[in-house]
Amino acid sequence: MLDLALSRKDATSVRADAVALFCAEGSKHPDGVPAGALRRALARAMAAEGFTGKEGEALVWHAPDGSAAGRYLVLGTGKARDADLETVRKLFAALARRLERSARHLAAPLPAAKGAGEAERLQAAAEGLLLGGYRWDAWLSRNEGSARKPRLSRATLLASPVKANKEALSRAQVACRATLLARELVCEAPSTLTPREMERRARKVARAHGLTIKVLDEKAAARKGMGCFLGVARGSDEPPRLIHLTYKPARKPKGRVKRVALVGKGITFDSGGLSLKPSTSMETMKCDMAGSAAVLATMSALKPLRCPVEVHGILMMTENMPSGRAYKPGDILRSMSGKSVEVLNTDAEGRLVLADGLEYARRLKPDRMVDLATLTGACVVALGNQCTGVMGFDDGAVEEILAAARATGEKMWRLPLFKEYRTLLDSKVADIKHVGSRWGGAITAGLFLGDFAGRDIPWVHLDIAGPAFAEEDQPLARVGGTGHPVRTLLRYLDSVG
Numbered sequence: 001m002l003d004l005a006l007s008r009k010d011a012t013s014v015r016a017d018a019v020a021l022f023c024a025e026g027s028k029h030p031d032g033v034p035a036g037a038l039r040r041a042l043a044r045a046m047a048a049e050g051f052t053g054k055e056g057e058a059l060v061w062h063a064p065d066g067s068a069a070g071r072y073l074v075l076g077t078g079k080a081r082d083a084d085l086e087t088v089r090k091l092f093a094a095l096a097r098r099l100e101r102s103a104r105h106l107a108a109p110l111p112a113a114k115g116a117g118e119a120e121r122l123q124a125a126a127e128g129l130l131l132g133g134y135r136w137d138a139w140l141s142r143n144e145g146s147a148r149k150p151r152l153s154r155a156t157l158l159a160s161p162v163k164a165n166k167e168a169l170s171r172a173q174v175a176c177r178a179t180l181l182a183r184e185l186v187c188e189a190p191s192t193l194t195p196r197e198m199e200r201r202a203r204k205v206a207r208a209h210g211l212t213i214k215v216l217d218e219k220a221a222a223r224k225g226m227g228c229f230l231g232v233a234r235g236s237d238e239p240p241r242l243i244h245l246t247y248k249p250a251r252k253p254k255g256r257v258k259r260v261a262l263v264g265k266g267i268t269f270d271s272g273g274l275s276l277k278p279s280t281s282m283e284t285m286k287c288d289m290a291g292s293a294a295v296l297a298t299m300s301a302l303k304p305l306r307c308p309v310e311v312h313g314i315l316m317m318t319e320n321m322p323s324g325r326a327y328k329p330g331d332i333l334r335s336m337s338g339k340s341v342e343v344l345n346t347d348a349e350g351r352l353v354l355a356d357g358l359e360y361a362r363r364l365k366p367d368r369m370v371d372l373a374t375l376t377g378a379c380v381v382a383l384g385n386q387c388t389g390v391m392g393f394d395d396g397a398v399e400e401i402l403a404a405a406r407a408t409g410e411k412m413w414r415l416p417l418f419k420e421y422r423t424l425l426d427s428k429v430a431d432i433k434h435v436g437s438r439w440g441g442a443i444t445a446g447l448f449l450g451d452f453a454g455r456d457i458p459w460v461h462l463d464i465a466g467p468a469f470a471e472e473d474q475p476l477a478r479v480g481g482t483g484h485p486v487r488t489l490l491r492y493l494d495s496v497g
Protein backbone atom coordinates (compact mmCIF):
# COMPACT_ATOMS: atom_id res chain seq x y z
CA MET A 1 0.00 0.00 0.00
CA LEU A 2 1.09 3.52 -0.80
CA ASP A 3 2.87 5.32 2.09
CA LEU A 4 0.96 8.40 3.19
CA ALA A 5 2.30 11.36 5.14
CA LEU A 6 1.11 14.81 6.24
CA SER A 7 2.98 18.07 5.78
CA ARG A 8 2.49 21.70 6.82
CA LYS A 9 4.22 22.89 3.65
CA ASP A 10 2.22 24.36 0.79
CA ALA A 11 2.02 23.30 -2.83
CA THR A 12 4.77 25.70 -3.91
CA SER A 13 7.37 24.63 -1.36
CA VAL A 14 6.82 20.90 -0.88
CA ARG A 15 9.47 18.69 -2.51
CA ALA A 16 8.11 15.90 -4.71
CA ASP A 17 8.42 14.41 -8.20
CA ALA A 18 4.95 15.66 -8.95
CA VAL A 19 2.68 18.11 -7.16
CA ALA A 20 -1.03 18.03 -7.87
CA LEU A 21 -3.04 21.24 -8.01
CA PHE A 22 -6.78 21.64 -8.28
CA CYS A 23 -8.65 24.12 -10.37
CA ALA A 24 -12.41 24.65 -10.36
CA GLU A 25 -14.36 25.39 -13.52
CA GLY A 26 -14.20 29.10 -14.37
CA SER A 27 -11.06 29.75 -12.32
CA LYS A 28 -7.99 31.19 -14.07
CA HIS A 29 -5.42 29.49 -11.88
CA PRO A 30 -5.32 26.55 -9.46
CA ASP A 31 -6.42 26.96 -5.83
CA GLY A 32 -3.84 27.71 -3.17
CA VAL A 33 -1.06 29.01 -5.41
CA PRO A 34 -0.06 32.48 -4.18
CA ALA A 35 0.43 35.33 -6.66
CA GLY A 36 3.89 35.15 -8.20
CA ALA A 37 5.92 33.62 -10.99
CA LEU A 38 4.55 30.08 -10.54
CA ARG A 39 0.93 31.20 -10.64
CA ARG A 40 1.58 33.30 -13.76
CA ALA A 41 3.32 30.41 -15.50
CA LEU A 42 0.49 28.00 -14.66
CA ALA A 43 -2.19 30.45 -15.78
CA ARG A 44 -0.33 30.92 -19.09
CA ALA A 45 -0.07 27.18 -19.66
CA MET A 46 -3.75 26.69 -18.80
CA ALA A 47 -4.87 29.44 -21.16
CA ALA A 48 -2.66 28.09 -23.95
CA GLU A 49 -4.06 24.58 -23.55
CA GLY A 50 -7.66 25.75 -23.31
CA PHE A 51 -7.95 24.26 -19.82
CA THR A 52 -11.39 25.02 -18.38
CA GLY A 53 -11.40 23.16 -15.06
CA LYS A 54 -14.03 20.58 -16.04
CA GLU A 55 -13.98 17.35 -14.03
CA GLY A 56 -11.56 14.91 -15.66
CA GLU A 57 -9.43 17.58 -17.33
CA ALA A 58 -5.69 17.48 -16.62
CA LEU A 59 -2.65 19.52 -17.55
CA VAL A 60 1.01 18.77 -16.89
CA TRP A 61 3.45 21.62 -16.44
CA HIS A 62 7.15 20.79 -16.14
CA ALA A 63 8.82 23.13 -13.71
CA PRO A 64 12.20 24.70 -14.51
CA ASP A 65 15.36 23.30 -12.85
CA GLY A 66 15.73 24.20 -9.22
CA SER A 67 12.00 24.11 -8.46
CA ALA A 68 10.79 22.15 -5.43
CA ALA A 69 8.61 19.98 -7.65
CA GLY A 70 9.60 18.22 -10.86
CA ARG A 71 6.22 18.90 -12.35
CA TYR A 72 2.80 20.20 -11.57
CA LEU A 73 -0.30 18.31 -12.51
CA VAL A 74 -3.36 20.54 -12.63
CA LEU A 75 -6.67 18.67 -12.34
CA GLY A 76 -10.07 20.14 -13.12
CA THR A 77 -12.54 19.70 -10.28
CA GLY A 78 -15.73 20.76 -12.08
CA LYS A 79 -18.13 23.36 -10.71
CA ALA A 80 -17.09 24.43 -7.22
CA ARG A 81 -20.63 24.07 -5.85
CA ASP A 82 -20.85 20.42 -7.03
CA ALA A 83 -17.62 19.30 -5.35
CA ASP A 84 -18.23 16.93 -2.45
CA LEU A 85 -16.21 14.25 -0.68
CA GLU A 86 -16.83 11.74 -3.47
CA THR A 87 -15.33 14.29 -5.90
CA VAL A 88 -12.22 14.35 -3.69
CA ARG A 89 -12.02 10.53 -3.67
CA LYS A 90 -12.31 10.41 -7.45
CA LEU A 91 -9.71 13.15 -7.99
CA PHE A 92 -7.17 11.31 -5.85
CA ALA A 93 -7.98 7.98 -7.42
CA ALA A 94 -7.33 9.55 -10.83
CA LEU A 95 -4.05 10.98 -9.51
CA ALA A 96 -2.87 7.61 -8.23
CA ARG A 97 -3.53 6.02 -11.61
CA ARG A 98 -2.10 8.83 -13.67
CA LEU A 99 1.16 9.03 -11.79
CA GLU A 100 1.70 5.39 -10.90
CA ARG A 101 4.41 4.85 -13.54
CA SER A 102 5.93 8.31 -13.81
CA ALA A 103 6.45 9.48 -10.23
CA ARG A 104 7.77 7.99 -7.02
CA HIS A 105 6.62 10.71 -4.71
CA LEU A 106 3.44 12.72 -5.09
CA ALA A 107 2.33 15.70 -3.04
CA ALA A 108 -1.09 17.31 -3.11
CA PRO A 109 -3.13 19.91 -1.25
CA LEU A 110 -6.69 19.08 -0.21
CA PRO A 111 -9.30 20.35 -2.63
CA ALA A 112 -12.44 22.05 -1.36
CA ALA A 113 -15.62 20.01 -0.79
CA LYS A 114 -18.90 21.53 0.26
CA GLY A 115 -19.76 21.19 3.91
CA ALA A 116 -16.67 19.12 4.69
CA GLY A 117 -13.94 19.90 7.21
CA GLU A 118 -10.22 19.32 6.73
CA ALA A 119 -10.09 15.90 8.42
CA GLU A 120 -12.93 14.58 6.26
CA ARG A 121 -11.36 15.87 3.07
CA LEU A 122 -8.06 14.35 4.11
CA GLN A 123 -9.71 10.98 4.76
CA ALA A 124 -11.43 11.13 1.37
CA ALA A 125 -8.17 12.02 -0.38
CA ALA A 126 -6.35 9.12 1.28
CA GLU A 127 -9.18 6.74 0.36
CA GLY A 128 -9.04 7.88 -3.26
CA LEU A 129 -5.30 7.25 -3.49
CA LEU A 130 -5.40 3.84 -1.79
CA LEU A 131 -8.49 2.52 -3.55
CA GLY A 132 -7.96 4.02 -6.99
CA GLY A 133 -4.37 2.83 -7.25
CA TYR A 134 -5.03 -0.80 -6.31
CA ARG A 135 -4.46 -3.50 -8.87
CA TRP A 136 -4.81 -7.23 -8.20
CA ASP A 137 -1.61 -8.87 -9.42
CA ALA A 138 -1.36 -12.08 -7.39
CA TRP A 139 -1.08 -14.31 -10.45
CA LEU A 140 1.33 -12.29 -12.57
CA SER A 141 4.65 -14.06 -13.09
CA ARG A 142 7.73 -12.29 -11.76
CA ASN A 143 8.58 -10.54 -15.06
CA GLU A 144 5.08 -9.36 -15.79
CA GLY A 145 4.56 -8.43 -12.17
CA SER A 146 7.61 -6.20 -11.92
CA ALA A 147 6.98 -4.63 -15.33
CA ARG A 148 3.56 -3.53 -14.14
CA LYS A 149 4.56 -2.63 -10.61
CA PRO A 150 3.76 1.02 -9.88
CA ARG A 151 6.73 3.29 -9.10
CA LEU A 152 4.51 5.55 -7.05
CA SER A 153 5.21 4.63 -3.44
CA ARG A 154 4.75 7.77 -1.37
CA ALA A 155 2.20 10.57 -1.18
CA THR A 156 2.37 13.68 0.98
CA LEU A 157 -0.94 15.32 1.75
CA LEU A 158 -0.73 18.98 2.55
CA ALA A 159 -2.55 19.19 5.87
CA SER A 160 -1.04 19.88 9.25
CA PRO A 161 -0.26 16.84 11.36
CA VAL A 162 -2.67 17.70 14.19
CA LYS A 163 -4.43 14.91 16.10
CA ALA A 164 -7.73 15.04 14.18
CA ASN A 165 -5.89 14.79 10.86
CA LYS A 166 -3.59 11.99 11.99
CA GLU A 167 -6.61 10.03 13.16
CA ALA A 168 -8.50 10.62 9.92
CA LEU A 169 -5.48 9.41 7.96
CA SER A 170 -5.10 6.27 10.01
CA ARG A 171 -8.84 5.52 9.82
CA ALA A 172 -8.60 5.80 6.04
CA GLN A 173 -5.60 3.46 5.98
CA VAL A 174 -7.31 0.82 8.12
CA ALA A 175 -10.61 0.99 6.20
CA CYS A 176 -8.83 0.83 2.85
CA ARG A 177 -6.57 -2.04 3.89
CA ALA A 178 -9.76 -3.93 4.77
CA THR A 179 -11.43 -2.96 1.50
CA LEU A 180 -8.41 -4.21 -0.42
CA LEU A 181 -8.55 -7.50 1.47
CA ALA A 182 -12.16 -7.93 0.31
CA ARG A 183 -11.09 -7.13 -3.26
CA GLU A 184 -8.30 -9.67 -3.16
CA LEU A 185 -10.63 -12.39 -1.87
CA VAL A 186 -13.23 -11.67 -4.55
CA CYS A 187 -10.63 -11.48 -7.32
CA GLU A 188 -9.00 -14.80 -6.42
CA ALA A 189 -9.76 -17.65 -8.81
CA PRO A 190 -12.70 -19.83 -7.74
CA SER A 191 -10.79 -23.12 -7.76
CA THR A 192 -8.20 -21.53 -5.46
CA LEU A 193 -10.53 -19.69 -3.15
CA THR A 194 -12.65 -22.65 -2.03
CA PRO A 195 -14.56 -22.76 1.27
CA ARG A 196 -11.55 -24.47 2.88
CA GLU A 197 -9.18 -21.81 1.54
CA MET A 198 -11.52 -19.16 2.94
CA GLU A 199 -11.24 -20.92 6.30
CA ARG A 200 -7.42 -20.74 6.10
CA ARG A 201 -7.56 -17.04 5.28
CA ALA A 202 -10.12 -16.35 7.99
CA ARG A 203 -7.89 -18.09 10.56
CA LYS A 204 -5.02 -15.86 9.47
CA VAL A 205 -7.17 -12.75 9.86
CA ALA A 206 -8.39 -13.92 13.27
CA ARG A 207 -4.81 -14.49 14.47
CA ALA A 208 -3.57 -11.15 13.18
CA HIS A 209 -6.48 -9.01 14.36
CA GLY A 210 -7.51 -10.41 17.72
CA LEU A 211 -10.68 -12.29 16.77
CA THR A 212 -11.92 -15.65 17.95
CA ILE A 213 -12.91 -18.12 15.27
CA LYS A 214 -15.12 -21.18 15.18
CA VAL A 215 -15.59 -23.26 12.05
CA LEU A 216 -18.42 -25.70 11.38
CA ASP A 217 -17.73 -28.43 8.84
CA GLU A 218 -20.39 -30.51 7.09
CA LYS A 219 -20.94 -32.79 10.10
CA ALA A 220 -21.24 -29.94 12.57
CA ALA A 221 -23.66 -28.10 10.26
CA ALA A 222 -25.72 -31.28 9.97
CA ARG A 223 -25.89 -31.57 13.75
CA LYS A 224 -27.35 -28.06 13.81
CA GLY A 225 -29.96 -29.10 11.24
CA MET A 226 -28.78 -26.74 8.49
CA GLY A 227 -30.64 -28.53 5.71
CA CYS A 228 -30.79 -25.51 3.38
CA PHE A 229 -27.07 -24.74 3.59
CA LEU A 230 -26.18 -28.42 3.16
CA GLY A 231 -28.71 -28.85 0.35
CA VAL A 232 -26.84 -26.28 -1.71
CA ALA A 233 -23.47 -27.77 -0.77
CA ARG A 234 -24.41 -31.31 -1.81
CA GLY A 235 -23.63 -30.88 -5.51
CA SER A 236 -20.05 -29.88 -4.86
CA ASP A 237 -16.91 -31.96 -4.26
CA GLU A 238 -15.56 -29.13 -2.10
CA PRO A 239 -16.74 -29.43 1.51
CA PRO A 240 -18.70 -26.44 2.86
CA ARG A 241 -17.72 -24.32 5.85
CA LEU A 242 -19.59 -22.06 8.21
CA ILE A 243 -17.03 -19.64 9.60
CA HIS A 244 -17.93 -17.70 12.71
CA LEU A 245 -15.63 -14.88 13.80
CA THR A 246 -16.14 -12.85 16.97
CA TYR A 247 -14.81 -9.45 17.93
CA LYS A 248 -15.20 -8.23 21.50
CA PRO A 249 -14.42 -4.60 22.29
CA ALA A 250 -11.94 -3.83 25.08
CA ARG A 251 -14.66 -2.05 27.07
CA LYS A 252 -18.18 -3.37 27.61
CA PRO A 253 -20.52 -1.76 25.06
CA LYS A 254 -22.79 0.81 26.67
CA GLY A 255 -24.82 2.17 23.72
CA ARG A 256 -28.25 1.14 22.42
CA VAL A 257 -26.67 -1.48 20.21
CA LYS A 258 -24.29 -3.83 21.97
CA ARG A 259 -24.02 -6.80 19.65
CA VAL A 260 -24.26 -6.97 15.87
CA ALA A 261 -24.26 -10.06 13.65
CA LEU A 262 -23.09 -9.83 10.03
CA VAL A 263 -24.00 -12.73 7.75
CA GLY A 264 -22.24 -13.05 4.38
CA LYS A 265 -23.21 -15.11 1.35
CA GLY A 266 -20.12 -17.14 0.47
CA ILE A 267 -20.77 -19.04 -2.74
CA THR A 268 -17.18 -19.46 -3.95
CA PHE A 269 -18.51 -20.36 -7.39
CA ASP A 270 -22.12 -20.18 -8.58
CA SER A 271 -22.66 -22.40 -11.60
CA GLY A 272 -26.40 -22.28 -10.97
CA GLY A 273 -26.39 -25.96 -9.99
CA LEU A 274 -28.69 -28.20 -12.03
CA SER A 275 -30.56 -25.04 -13.11
CA LEU A 276 -27.25 -24.33 -14.85
CA LYS A 277 -26.39 -20.77 -15.81
CA PRO A 278 -25.56 -19.97 -19.44
CA SER A 279 -21.77 -19.87 -19.82
CA THR A 280 -21.41 -16.11 -20.15
CA SER A 281 -23.40 -15.51 -16.94
CA MET A 282 -21.01 -17.88 -15.18
CA GLU A 283 -17.85 -16.02 -16.16
CA THR A 284 -17.93 -13.66 -13.19
CA MET A 285 -19.50 -16.02 -10.67
CA LYS A 286 -16.36 -16.22 -8.57
CA CYS A 287 -17.77 -12.96 -7.21
CA ASP A 288 -20.62 -14.77 -5.48
CA MET A 289 -18.71 -14.85 -2.19
CA ALA A 290 -18.35 -11.06 -2.07
CA GLY A 291 -20.74 -10.82 0.88
CA SER A 292 -18.58 -13.13 2.97
CA ALA A 293 -15.42 -11.35 1.77
CA ALA A 294 -16.85 -8.02 2.93
CA VAL A 295 -17.73 -9.52 6.31
CA LEU A 296 -14.25 -11.00 6.81
CA ALA A 297 -12.62 -7.76 5.69
CA THR A 298 -14.79 -5.73 8.04
CA MET A 299 -13.90 -8.03 10.94
CA SER A 300 -10.19 -7.48 10.20
CA ALA A 301 -10.49 -3.74 10.88
CA LEU A 302 -12.51 -3.72 14.10
CA LYS A 303 -9.66 -3.93 16.59
CA PRO A 304 -7.47 -1.28 14.93
CA LEU A 305 -10.52 1.01 14.73
CA ARG A 306 -11.43 0.26 18.37
CA CYS A 307 -14.99 -0.56 17.34
CA PRO A 308 -17.28 -0.01 20.35
CA VAL A 309 -19.70 -2.93 19.78
CA GLU A 310 -19.39 -6.72 19.84
CA VAL A 311 -19.49 -8.05 16.28
CA HIS A 312 -20.11 -11.57 15.01
CA GLY A 313 -19.16 -12.34 11.41
CA ILE A 314 -20.79 -15.42 9.92
CA LEU A 315 -19.55 -16.64 6.55
CA MET A 316 -21.70 -19.21 4.73
CA MET A 317 -19.14 -20.85 2.44
CA THR A 318 -19.95 -23.40 -0.26
CA GLU A 319 -19.93 -23.90 -4.00
CA ASN A 320 -23.14 -24.26 -6.03
CA MET A 321 -22.43 -27.06 -8.50
CA PRO A 322 -24.35 -29.61 -10.57
CA SER A 323 -23.52 -33.26 -10.03
CA GLY A 324 -25.16 -36.62 -9.45
CA ARG A 325 -25.48 -35.66 -5.80
CA ALA A 326 -26.72 -32.11 -6.38
CA TYR A 327 -29.98 -30.82 -4.93
CA LYS A 328 -32.77 -30.70 -7.47
CA PRO A 329 -35.71 -28.55 -8.49
CA GLY A 330 -38.65 -30.07 -6.59
CA ASP A 331 -36.57 -30.90 -3.55
CA ILE A 332 -37.85 -29.88 -0.14
CA LEU A 333 -35.24 -28.87 2.39
CA ARG A 334 -35.59 -28.57 6.17
CA SER A 335 -33.99 -25.37 7.40
CA MET A 336 -32.31 -24.95 10.77
CA SER A 337 -35.29 -22.85 11.87
CA GLY A 338 -37.57 -25.84 11.30
CA LYS A 339 -39.35 -24.37 8.27
CA SER A 340 -39.49 -26.55 5.16
CA VAL A 341 -38.49 -24.95 1.86
CA GLU A 342 -39.61 -25.97 -1.62
CA VAL A 343 -36.76 -25.63 -4.10
CA LEU A 344 -37.70 -24.61 -7.62
CA ASN A 345 -34.60 -23.19 -9.21
CA THR A 346 -31.24 -24.33 -7.87
CA ASP A 347 -29.72 -21.05 -9.05
CA ALA A 348 -31.52 -19.26 -6.20
CA GLU A 349 -29.03 -20.81 -3.78
CA GLY A 350 -27.98 -17.65 -1.95
CA ARG A 351 -31.20 -17.21 -0.01
CA LEU A 352 -31.00 -20.85 1.10
CA VAL A 353 -27.56 -20.58 2.63
CA LEU A 354 -28.57 -17.27 4.21
CA ALA A 355 -31.75 -18.76 5.69
CA ASP A 356 -29.61 -21.02 7.86
CA GLY A 357 -27.02 -18.29 8.39
CA LEU A 358 -29.70 -15.95 9.74
CA GLU A 359 -31.08 -18.61 12.08
CA TYR A 360 -27.53 -19.25 13.36
CA ALA A 361 -27.15 -15.48 13.87
CA ARG A 362 -30.51 -15.20 15.67
CA ARG A 363 -29.36 -17.69 18.29
CA LEU A 364 -26.50 -15.35 19.21
CA LYS A 365 -29.18 -12.85 20.32
CA PRO A 366 -27.75 -9.81 18.58
CA ASP A 367 -29.35 -6.34 18.69
CA ARG A 368 -28.98 -5.99 14.92
CA MET A 369 -28.51 -8.44 12.04
CA VAL A 370 -27.15 -7.39 8.67
CA ASP A 371 -26.79 -9.81 5.79
CA LEU A 372 -24.74 -9.12 2.68
CA ALA A 373 -25.24 -11.05 -0.52
CA THR A 374 -24.69 -10.94 -4.26
CA LEU A 375 -28.24 -12.19 -4.26
CA THR A 376 -30.18 -11.27 -7.39
CA GLY A 377 -29.68 -10.11 -10.95
CA ALA A 378 -33.04 -8.38 -10.45
CA CYS A 379 -31.45 -5.96 -8.00
CA VAL A 380 -28.89 -4.99 -10.65
CA VAL A 381 -31.72 -4.44 -13.14
CA ALA A 382 -33.51 -2.22 -10.61
CA LEU A 383 -30.62 -0.11 -9.30
CA GLY A 384 -27.77 -0.54 -11.77
CA ASN A 385 -24.33 -1.94 -11.10
CA GLN A 386 -23.08 0.66 -8.63
CA CYS A 387 -25.84 0.59 -6.05
CA THR A 388 -26.76 -1.78 -3.23
CA GLY A 389 -30.41 -2.63 -2.57
CA VAL A 390 -31.25 -2.17 1.11
CA MET A 391 -34.23 -3.98 2.60
CA GLY A 392 -35.66 -4.50 6.04
CA PHE A 393 -38.83 -4.19 8.12
CA ASP A 394 -37.33 -1.88 10.74
CA ASP A 395 -37.14 1.69 9.39
CA GLY A 396 -34.69 2.79 12.07
CA ALA A 397 -32.25 -0.03 11.40
CA VAL A 398 -32.44 0.57 7.64
CA GLU A 399 -31.79 4.28 8.13
CA GLU A 400 -28.70 3.59 10.25
CA ILE A 401 -27.17 1.77 7.28
CA LEU A 402 -28.28 4.35 4.72
CA ALA A 403 -26.78 7.16 6.83
CA ALA A 404 -23.44 5.34 6.99
CA ALA A 405 -23.54 4.78 3.23
CA ARG A 406 -24.18 8.47 2.55
CA ALA A 407 -21.12 9.33 4.62
CA THR A 408 -18.79 6.95 2.76
CA GLY A 409 -20.09 7.67 -0.75
CA GLU A 410 -21.01 4.02 -1.34
CA LYS A 411 -24.34 4.05 -3.16
CA MET A 412 -27.28 2.37 -1.44
CA TRP A 413 -31.00 2.67 -2.01
CA ARG A 414 -33.91 1.16 -0.16
CA LEU A 415 -36.31 -1.26 -1.81
CA PRO A 416 -39.70 -2.01 -0.21
CA LEU A 417 -40.68 -5.35 1.35
CA PHE A 418 -44.38 -5.12 0.44
CA LYS A 419 -46.35 -7.69 2.44
CA GLU A 420 -48.66 -8.14 -0.56
CA TYR A 421 -45.77 -9.79 -2.44
CA ARG A 422 -45.20 -12.37 0.28
CA THR A 423 -47.98 -14.59 -1.18
CA LEU A 424 -45.73 -15.15 -4.20
CA LEU A 425 -43.71 -17.42 -1.92
CA ASP A 426 -46.65 -19.51 -0.72
CA SER A 427 -46.00 -23.19 -1.43
CA LYS A 428 -48.52 -25.99 -1.84
CA VAL A 429 -46.15 -28.62 -0.48
CA ALA A 430 -43.85 -26.87 2.00
CA ASP A 431 -43.91 -23.98 4.47
CA ILE A 432 -42.44 -21.62 1.89
CA LYS A 433 -41.04 -21.76 -1.61
CA HIS A 434 -37.83 -19.97 -2.35
CA VAL A 435 -38.57 -18.09 -5.59
CA GLY A 436 -41.44 -15.84 -6.56
CA SER A 437 -42.47 -14.69 -10.02
CA ARG A 438 -40.40 -13.01 -12.68
CA TRP A 439 -41.10 -9.52 -11.37
CA GLY A 440 -39.67 -7.85 -8.30
CA GLY A 441 -37.06 -10.56 -7.85
CA ALA A 442 -34.88 -8.57 -5.46
CA ILE A 443 -37.90 -7.91 -3.24
CA THR A 444 -39.21 -11.48 -3.15
CA ALA A 445 -35.67 -12.64 -2.30
CA GLY A 446 -35.68 -10.09 0.53
CA LEU A 447 -39.10 -11.29 1.69
CA PHE A 448 -37.87 -14.88 1.73
CA LEU A 449 -34.97 -13.86 3.98
CA GLY A 450 -37.38 -11.84 6.12
CA ASP A 451 -39.21 -15.03 7.12
CA PHE A 452 -35.96 -16.36 8.56
CA ALA A 453 -34.68 -13.11 10.05
CA GLY A 454 -37.94 -12.65 11.97
CA ARG A 455 -39.41 -9.42 13.25
CA ASP A 456 -38.04 -9.30 16.78
CA ILE A 457 -34.40 -8.53 15.94
CA PRO A 458 -33.98 -5.50 13.65
CA TRP A 459 -32.50 -6.88 10.44
CA VAL A 460 -31.18 -5.30 7.26
CA HIS A 461 -30.57 -7.11 3.99
CA LEU A 462 -28.00 -5.72 1.55
CA ASP A 463 -28.22 -7.04 -2.01
CA ILE A 464 -24.75 -6.22 -3.34
CA ALA A 465 -25.03 -8.13 -6.65
CA GLY A 466 -24.35 -4.93 -8.65
CA PRO A 467 -21.59 -3.01 -6.87
CA ALA A 468 -19.56 -5.92 -5.42
CA PHE A 469 -17.84 -6.65 -8.71
CA ALA A 470 -16.69 -4.24 -11.43
CA GLU A 471 -16.81 -5.64 -14.94
CA GLU A 472 -15.12 -2.46 -16.18
CA ASP A 473 -12.79 0.01 -14.49
CA GLN A 474 -14.60 2.42 -12.21
CA PRO A 475 -13.32 5.63 -10.63
CA LEU A 476 -12.44 3.98 -7.31
CA ALA A 477 -11.95 0.37 -8.38
CA ARG A 478 -10.40 -1.38 -11.31
CA VAL A 479 -11.97 -4.49 -12.87
CA GLY A 480 -12.68 -7.15 -10.24
CA GLY A 481 -13.90 -7.11 -6.66
CA THR A 482 -14.59 -3.61 -5.38
CA GLY A 483 -14.64 -4.18 -1.63
CA HIS A 484 -18.10 -2.58 -1.47
CA PRO A 485 -19.55 -2.07 1.21
CA VAL A 486 -16.72 -2.55 3.73
CA ARG A 487 -16.26 1.17 4.42
CA THR A 488 -19.99 1.61 5.04
CA LEU A 489 -20.11 -1.34 7.44
CA LEU A 490 -17.16 0.01 9.41
CA ARG A 491 -18.78 3.41 9.67
CA TYR A 492 -22.09 1.81 10.64
CA LEU A 493 -20.55 -0.32 13.39
CA ASP A 494 -18.78 2.73 14.78
CA SER A 495 -21.95 4.83 14.69
CA VAL A 496 -24.40 2.44 16.38
CA GLY A 497 -22.17 1.76 19.39
Ligand code: BES
Binds near residue numbers: 288441
Ligand atom coordinates in the same frame (compact mmCIF):
# COMPACT_ATOMS: atom_id res chain seq x y z
N1 BES B 1 -25.39 -15.11 -7.66
C1 BES B 1 -26.59 -14.90 -8.38
C2 BES B 1 -27.00 -13.42 -8.49
C3 BES B 1 -26.06 -12.51 -9.24
C4 BES B 1 -26.36 -12.13 -10.54
C5 BES B 1 -24.94 -11.98 -8.64
C6 BES B 1 -25.54 -11.27 -11.22
C7 BES B 1 -24.11 -11.10 -9.32
C8 BES B 1 -24.42 -10.75 -10.61
C9 BES B 1 -27.74 -15.63 -7.69
O1 BES B 1 -27.39 -16.79 -7.03
C10 BES B 1 -28.72 -16.02 -8.75
O2 BES B 1 -28.35 -16.77 -9.60
N2 BES B 1 -29.92 -15.47 -8.68
C11 BES B 1 -30.95 -15.74 -9.62
C12 BES B 1 -32.25 -15.95 -8.86
C13 BES B 1 -33.36 -16.53 -9.67
C14 BES B 1 -33.02 -17.94 -10.09
C15 BES B 1 -34.62 -16.50 -8.86
C16 BES B 1 -31.06 -14.58 -10.59
O3 BES B 1 -30.86 -13.43 -10.16
O4 BES B 1 -31.30 -14.80 -11.75
Ligand code: MN
Binds near residue numbers: 270320347348350
Ligand atom coordinates in the same frame (compact mmCIF):
# COMPACT_ATOMS: atom_id res chain seq x y z
MN1 MN C 1 -27.34 -18.49 -8.24
Ligand code: ZN
Binds near residue numbers: 267270347
Ligand atom coordinates in the same frame (compact mmCIF):
# COMPACT_ATOMS: atom_id res chain seq x y z
ZN1 ZN D 1 -25.51 -16.90 -6.36
